[in-house]
Amino acid sequence: MATKSRPDRRVQRTKDSLHFALMSLIVEKSYDKITVQDLIDRANIGRSTFYAHYETKDDLLLSELDRLTADIERHLADEPSSTAILPSLGVFRHAAENHREIKALLGSKGSDLVQRTALATFTRRAEAVIDEREGDGKNGNLPADARAAFVAGALLALLTWWLDNDRPYPPETMANVYAQSLAPT
């Protein structure tokens, strides 16, 4: 009972093709100009096959985002958060390594959804760190939720700007800008 049946190869192939098609298309034109027709043409699958797996275009994008979010969260957790609330060096380095992909998703040609998702991820992490440090009472006068929105928004804006401008400075410089622009905690 409850036999763990392996996933059908055909399903895997279909999903892989669609992920690849989306990523290759989003480099070429902005996300909201991409149609389902574009996707199934590029992926070479039938129309009804697409709708058998995803409800909408955004649905496909969200499944892509799961990977991205997991990556980011890992980089946020790996690094010990030093002075800055959010440790940014790992994020910038990771973004540099996968800059084509991440710029396409996060940048001006990407989707609102990606920005919101990333902001939520950053904010969640920032709140956790702030709550953790609550004991030292160093910032008891400032509301924690607003501070979290601030540091998360600042990091996302900095990252987006950096990618959109084709990374004019190395990740180390960017992490410095981030850390040194923040008031010491």
Add this chain to the structure above:
Amino acid sequence: MATKSRPDRRVQRTKDSLHFALMSLIVEKSYDKITVQDLIDRANIGRSTFYAHYETKDDLLLSELDRLTADIERHLADEPSSTAILPSLGVFRHAAENHREIKALLGSKGSDLVQRTALATFTRRAEAVIDEREGDGKNGNLPADARAAFVAGALLALLTWWLDNDRPYPPETMANVYAQSLAPT
């Protein structure tokens, strides 16, 4: 020659109706769910009349944004920028006064276009201030453009968060969060 003829009343009425319709609709549902049909129904104008004045829905939104941008820029310029690069108290106060309108445009139901436009406005202003202060050499080690992206993005994120969460703190507190979260210049 070049007689300055006054604008036709009908044109004014049409545009006013459309602006009103857009603002009243965007409070009810998210911007990208609004159709041209919704707009002309609410405004009580003919379909072809709409296209006689605006090319697209975004075109109409942009003309709305001109007002918003002008307002913001005035508030950024009025207040002397103290320690923080961008003076934020005036912005938060102005946003509080027109919160229904601005939340609808800037918040999660608004459009990407508004966020981008606002970010551009903030960034432009921040760059001007940073360039102005360049002489004192206090931050010569950090690239000015990246710093501008940081402070602009942080302010916009804070403002958006504040409006989306129905302004849980007074404008003065928000301005404090902004100013005190930044490293002293």
Add this chain to the structure above:
DNA sequence: TTCGGAATCGAACTTCATGTACGGAATCTA
């Protein structure tokens, strides 16, 4: 008040993308 030009109306039409339906063919797993 009148007149000519401009704006509006409204309805029909084209185009395009979304989403659904279904029968037959291909392919997978067991």
Add this chain to the structure above:
DNA sequence: TAGATTCCGTACATGAAGTTCGATTCCGAA
């Protein structure tokens, strides 16, 4: 190999975008 699942492809319904055009109404200037 056999039964089940998935895929294909075509056709169809829906709905929004954007265009066209003749008739009508309204405006501003004289």
